[in-house]
Each structure stands twice: as C-alpha cells, then as structure tokens.
Amino acid sequence: MTTSGNLLQNYFSRLYIPRITWTDIIEIIIIAVVLYNILLWIMNTKAWALLKGIIVVGLFAVVAYLLNLKTILWIAGKTISVGIIALVIIFQPELRRALEQLGRKKFVLNFLNFGDNSNKDERFSVKTADEIVDACYRMGAVRTGALIVIEQDMLLEEYIKTGIPVDGIVTSQLLINIFEHNTPLHDGAVIVRGNRVVAATCYLPLTDNVNLSKALGTRHRAGVGISEATDSMTIIVSEETGKVSVAFGGELIHDIDADSLKNKLEYIRRKNIDVKSFRIWRGRLKHEREDI
Numbered sequence: 045m046t047t048s049g050n051l052l053q054n055y056f057s058r059l060y061i062p063r064i065t066w067t068d069i070i071e072i073i074i075i076a077v078v079l080y081n082i083l084l085w086i087m088n089t090k091a092w093a094l095l096k097g098i099i100v101v102g103l104f105a106v107v108a109y110l111l112n113l114k115t116i117l118w119i120a121g122k123t124i125s126v127g128i129i130a131l132v133i134i135f136q137p138e139l140r141r142a143l144e145q146l147g148r149k150k151f152v153l154n155f156l157n158f159g160d161n162s163n164k165d166e167r168f169s170v171k172t173a174d175e176i177v178d179a180c181y182r183m184g185a186v187r188t189g190a191l192i193v194i195e196q197d198m199l200l201e202e203y204i205k206t207g208i209p210v211d212g213i214v215t216s217q218l219l220i221n222i223f224e225h226n227t228p229l230h231d232g233a234v235i236v237r238g239n240r241v242v243a244a245t246c247y248l249p250l251t252d253n254v255n256l257s258k259a260l261g262t263r264h265r266a267g268v269g270i271s272e273a274t275d276s277m278t279i280i281v282s283e284e285t286g287k288v289s290v291a292f293g294g295e296l297i298h299d300i301d302a303d304s305l306k307n308k309l310e311y312i313r314r315k316n317i318d319v320k321s322f323r324i325w326r327g328r329l330k331h332e333r334e335d336i
C-alpha cells in the first residue's frame with residue numbers, strides 16, 4: 045500500500061502542470077473560434093467532400109505504414125508536396141473569397157456570432173412546400189422548364205453569386221413568373237433558402253455522370269450536378285415533356301408524381317433525409333415503374 049502510495053506521489057511530483065495565465069485563456073479562445081470558423085467554412089464549401097476524401101487517403105497511408113508497404117509510402121511521400129499545391133489551386137476561388145471576407149465590415153460580427161446564420165436554420169413551412177409542388181406541376185402542364193434548388197445545411201453562396209438576387213417569399217406565382225418564357229429571369233436555376241427565393245438565373249455545375257439518360261439535357265445535368273456537389277435537393281421541370289424530376293446526392297428520380305414530391309419535400313422540411321434513404325426511395329419507385 046505504502047509502495048503504491050509512494051509511486052503515485054512520485055508520479056504526481058514529476059507531473060508538470062503549467063500555470064495558466066489570462067493570455068493563455070485568450071489564446072485558447074481565439075484558436076477555438078478560428079478553428080470553428082475554418083470547420084464551418086469547410087462544411088459550407090465543396091471542401092467538405094474533399095476533406096472526407098483526404099481522410100480516406102490518410103487512413104490508407106496509416107494502413108500502409110502499419111503493414112510497412114514501403115513503395116506505397118514512398119509514392120505517398122513524393123506526392124504530398126504536389127498534393128498541397130493542387131489543393132491551393134483547387135480551392136483558389138474559395139480561398140480568395142475567404143480572404144475577401146476578412147476585409148469586409150460584417151465579417152467581425154459574423155465571426156463573433158460563431159458563424160451563426162439565422163437563415164441557415166430556418167425550416168421552410170408546409171405552405172412553401174405546397175407552393176413549390178403547385179408551381180412545378182402547373183409549369184409542367186404548360187411545358188415551362190424550371191430548375192429549383194432547395195438549400196439544406198450547406199450554404200449555396202457560390203452558386204447564388206452567379207445569379208440575380210430576388211429575395212422574395214416562395215409562392216407558386218413567383219416561381220411561375222420567374223420561369224416564364226422570354227422573361228429576364230427564366231434562364232438558369234432558382235435557389236430557395238427557407239421560405240424565400242434567394243436568387244434566380246443561377247449557374248449550376250453540370251454532372252459528368254455517364255449513366256444519366258442521353259435523352260436528358262443540360263437542365264437535368266445541372267440539377268444532378270449541384271446535388272453531387274452539395275447536400276441540396278433540386279427539382280427539375282422538363283420543358284420538353286413537362287415531367288418533374290428530383291435530384292439528390294447525385295441520384296435522379298425521373299418523372300415523379302405530385303404526392304411523391306410533396307413527400308420528399310416533407311423530409312427536407314423536417315431535415316430528415318440522407319442519400320441512403322433517397323436511394324432506397326428511388327429504388328422503390330424504379331421498381332414500380334420501368335420507364336425511369
């Protein structure tokens with residue numbers, strides 16, 4: 045008993061506990077806030093998907109190290125410096141934007157707010173969902189093409205910036221007016237955040253998925269493209285056929301009915317959707333109809 049007591053006393057006497065001063069506390073707070081904002085930035089840009097890829101590569105490198113796979117470790121060592129340069133090139137637009145934000149007045153307020161964006165957490169109402177569904181099928185009936193992106197957790201700022209700001213409450217009339225042929229806002233995509241149409245004529249990234257039906261053109265490719273790059277859900281109304289489709293997580297459900305669309309929007313409204321459930325849902329529909 046005395047030996048273990050002595051051991052413990054010996055251990056604690058050697059333990060170095062530094063004195064914490066005010067400057068240490070300030071430093072810890074600053075580093076925590078900076079790290080938190082960097083993580084938010086990563087999650088709100090395409091960096092999130094890439095970070096997950098880097099984690100997988102990192103895990104692979106750890107396995108290679110544990111198994112002593114020398115050639116793989118050598119290749120990984122040689123490519124790491126090139127990889128860092130590649131990251132800077134890939135994220136050049138995002139890094140430039142982040143640095144630009146540093147120069148803006150609102151940045152300090154946002155920073156102290158811990159990046160809290162009240163709009164971001166706003167769930168859209170049942171009315172908004174109904175208005176969107178109503179607009180899509182009314183547009184489909186008269187062969188008006190439409191592309192509606194519904195923002196979820198990832199902010200779509202970089203796509204919103206490519207369009208024209210609207211900031212109007214979502215109503216079926218507003219959506220129909222926006223996509224009306226030969227009007228200034230009809231081209232490109234509308235982005236919906238919460239209960240508001242944030243912007244119109246937005247340019248979206250096109251998917252290069254070769255499995256997508258050749259009958260579907262760039263509107264559908266853009267809808268699937270944004271759903272690959274972000275966690276948003278996109279509704280596409282075909283100008284050619286009037287059919288309504290939904291893209292989520294890089295998957296497309298072609299020609300869905302109003303009840304199914306409403307159902308899907310209800311999931312989003314309750315923030316209750318992930319790619320897996322969407323795939324299961326898509327599989328079920330595909331089973332029911334062979335023409336997808």
Ligand SMILES: Nc1ncnc2c1ncn2[C@@H]1O[C@H](COP(=O)(O)OP(=O)(O)OP(=O)(O)O)[C@@H](O)[C@H]1O
Pocket residue numbers: 189190191230231232233246247248249250259260261262263264265266281282283284285
């Ligand atoms: N990258 C993009 N981002 C946003 N909108 C786009 C993009 N590419 C095309 N569009 C929209 O899609 C329209 C062209 O649609 P297109 O006919 O090529 O597609 P589609 O998938 O065959 O659809 P539809 O069945 O409506 O014809 C454009 O006028 C534009 O409004």
